[in-house]
Amino acid sequence: MTAALRLAAVDLGATSGRVVVGEVGPAGVRLEEVHRFPNGPVRAGGTLFWDVLGIHREVLAGLRAAGAVDGIGIDSWAVDYGLLDAEGTLLGNPVCYRDSRTDGVADALHATVSAAELYRVTGLRELPFNTIYQLVSERDSPRLAAAETMLLLPDLLGYWLTGAVGVERTNASTTGLLDATSREWDTRLAERVGIPPRLLPPLRSPGELVGRTTPEVTEEIGAAAPVPVVAVGSHDTASAVLGVPAGRDSAFAFISSGTWSLVGVELTEPLLTEPARLAGFSNEAGVDGTVRLLRNVMGLWVLSETLRTWAAAGNTVDLPAALAAAAAAPAFGPLVDIDAPEFLPPGDMPARIAEACTATGQRPPATPGETVRCVLESLAMAYRRAVRGLAELTDRPLEVVHLVGGGTHNELLCALTADACGLPVVAGPVESAALGNVLVQARALGADLPDRWAMRELVARSLDTRTYLPTPAAPSWDAAERHYASLDIWPRP
Numbered sequence: 001m002t003a004a005l006r007l008a009a010v011d012l013g014a015t016s017g018r019v020v021v022g023e024v025g026p027a028g029v030r031l032e033e034v035h036r037f038p039n040g041p042v043r044a045g046g047t048l049f050w051d052v053l054g055i056h057r058e059v060l061a062g063l064r065a066a067g068a069v070d071g072i073g074i075d076s077w078a079v080d081y082g083l084l085d086a087e088g089t090l091l092g093n094p095v096c097y098r099d100s101r102t103d104g105v106a107d108a109l110h111a112t113v114s115a116a117e118l119y120r121v122t123g124l125r126e127l128p129f130n131t132i133y134q135l136v137s138e139r140d141s142p143r144l145a146a147a148e149t150m151l152l153l154p155d156l157l158g159y160w161l162t163g164a165v166g167v168e169r170t171n172a173s174t175t176g177l178l179d180a181t182s183r184e185w186d187t188r189l190a191e192r193v194g195i196p197p198r199l200l201p202p203l204r205s206p207g208e209l210v211g212r213t214t215p216e217v218t219e220e221i222g223a224a225a226p227v228p229v230v231a232v233g234s235h236d237t238a239s240a241v242l243g244v245p246a247g248r249d250s251a252f253a254f255i256s257s258g259t260w261s262l263v264g265v266e267l268t269e270p271l272l273t274e275p276a277r278l279a280g281f282s283n284e285a286g287v288d289g290t291v292r293l294l295r296n297v298m299g300l301w302v303l304s305e306t307l308r309t310w311a312a313a314g315n316t317v318d319l320p321a322a323l324a325a326a327a328a329a330p331a332f333g334p335l336v337d338i339d340a341p342e343f344l345p346p347g348d349m350p351a352r353i354a355e356a357c358t359a360t361g362q363r364p365p366a367t368p369g370e371t372v373r374c375v376l377e378s379l380a381m382a383y384r385r386a387v388r389g390l391a392e393l394t395d396r397p398l399e400v401v402h403l404v405g406g407g408t409h410n411e412l413l414c415a416l417t418a419d420a421c422g423l424p425v426v427a428g429p430v431e432s433a434a435l436g437n438v439l440v441q442a443r444a445l446g447a448d449l450p451d452r453w454a455m456r457e458l459v460a461r462s463l464d465t466r467t468y469l470p471t472p473a474a475p476s477w478d479a480a481e482r483h484y485a486s487l488d489i490w491p492r493p
Contacts, residue, residue, distance in 0.1 A: 004024060
């Protein structure tokens with residue numbers, strides 16, 4: 001390939017979505033955001049839903065704004081799905097993973113398949129919102145009885161663009177129904193827990209052609225001819241990790257920091273051991289047959305919900321002011337377990353933080369700056385514990401942490417992470433998921449990008465990063481971790 005390819009990346013997050021146009025050629029890769037829209041769950045009748053038709057409408061608007069492109073790829077958050085009937089009609093809005101319908105489902109399911117057995121097969125940490133628990137929660141419902149297939153959100157949107165049914169493997173690996181070793185559906189497991197195997201559609205790998213836009217969609221987006229839709233790393237973290245500008249010989253950990261934070265390392269085989277399970281790590285499929293051994297950390301969701309709560313009460317605190325106040329607040333005030341279940345659903349985060357501090361014998365934060373400092377130090381401590389756990393489990397000393405995604409804009413978080421982990425933190429690019437998306441498309445459409453290292457080298461040449469070094473005079477995070485552990489902040493394995 002000599003001419004640059006022009007590619008549309010649909011990159012969907014739980015709080016916003018966007019369409020980005022990437023130009024990929026021998027000289028580098030360049031991104032331009034052409035459409036952004038807010039996203040979030042909608043509560044109706046006591047259930048949290050996604051407005052997936054609204055998302056589809058915005059995707060079409062973004063593709064119109066993109067103009068002529070050579071390809072389209074879609075990535076999004078994981079685990080959530082839509083159900084289609086025999087005629088291919090959506091059976092209701094997808095339910096948001098933060099909904100309470102899965103409360104207690106994991107414990108009930110494990111009476112049939114133990115948590116240890118499930119981990120040995122799927123490699124997934126037990127999280128209440130995993131797709132397997134969502135499906136089990138509605139296995140006796142008329143909706144599931146009428147369903148012929150399940151499509152994860154990127155695949156549902158791809159189906160509406162092309163008419164092609166299938167699920168991409170990196171996202172399928174987050175369902176709890178994919179065998180981590182064979183990367184095929186475990187239909188026997190589905191049957192054992194009461195999920196009809198018919199719901200599990202054909203699987204695709206990143207780089208495969210999903211199809212071309214239907215005549216209706218082609219006209220709707222203003223394209224001159226049907227546009228190829230390419231399966232990318234449709235779990236946004238899979239695309240984000242591909243966009244990490246790491247060198248081939250780098251012993252790196254990654255943190256994909258956004259609404260969620262995913263802290264992990266890249267492996268060639270899954271690690272399905274009992275210590276990995278007890279330490280809370282998941283094995284998720286990556287691009288080109290890789291495995292992302294990672295831990296889900298609650299992420300910047302807690303901060304955004306904190307700011308939203310204050311704004312709803314009439315005390316609007318903008319993010320720059322909040323971060324400045326946090327930087328001025330004393331180090332190592334109260335800390336919370338950022339992954340505690342009470343921080344998962346929407347709601348009054350400052351009140352929940354105060355309650356968690358009181359329950360562990362700490363003085364709750366007294367000011368907005370102290371509250372934000374508590375969130376960020378709790379997050380950095382979670383990163384530290386995950387990075388150190390990864391090094392121990394893999395018996396591989398780590399040399400650097402690559403932090404990508406929206407968290408790269410948060411300088412205080414990046415600096416705290418470097419101090420907490422005791423490692424350099426290379427922050428950027430913020431657009432890593434969109435980068436991984438367009439790079440997989442480009443290779444599928446003829447670009448000379450033979451492997452993930454060639455893609456990462458192109459990213460490193462094209463985009464700036466910022467390195468944060470551990471501060472020599474920083475307070476001891478070793479001592480801090482021992483102190484907070486003595487307060488029983490974190491649950492014991």
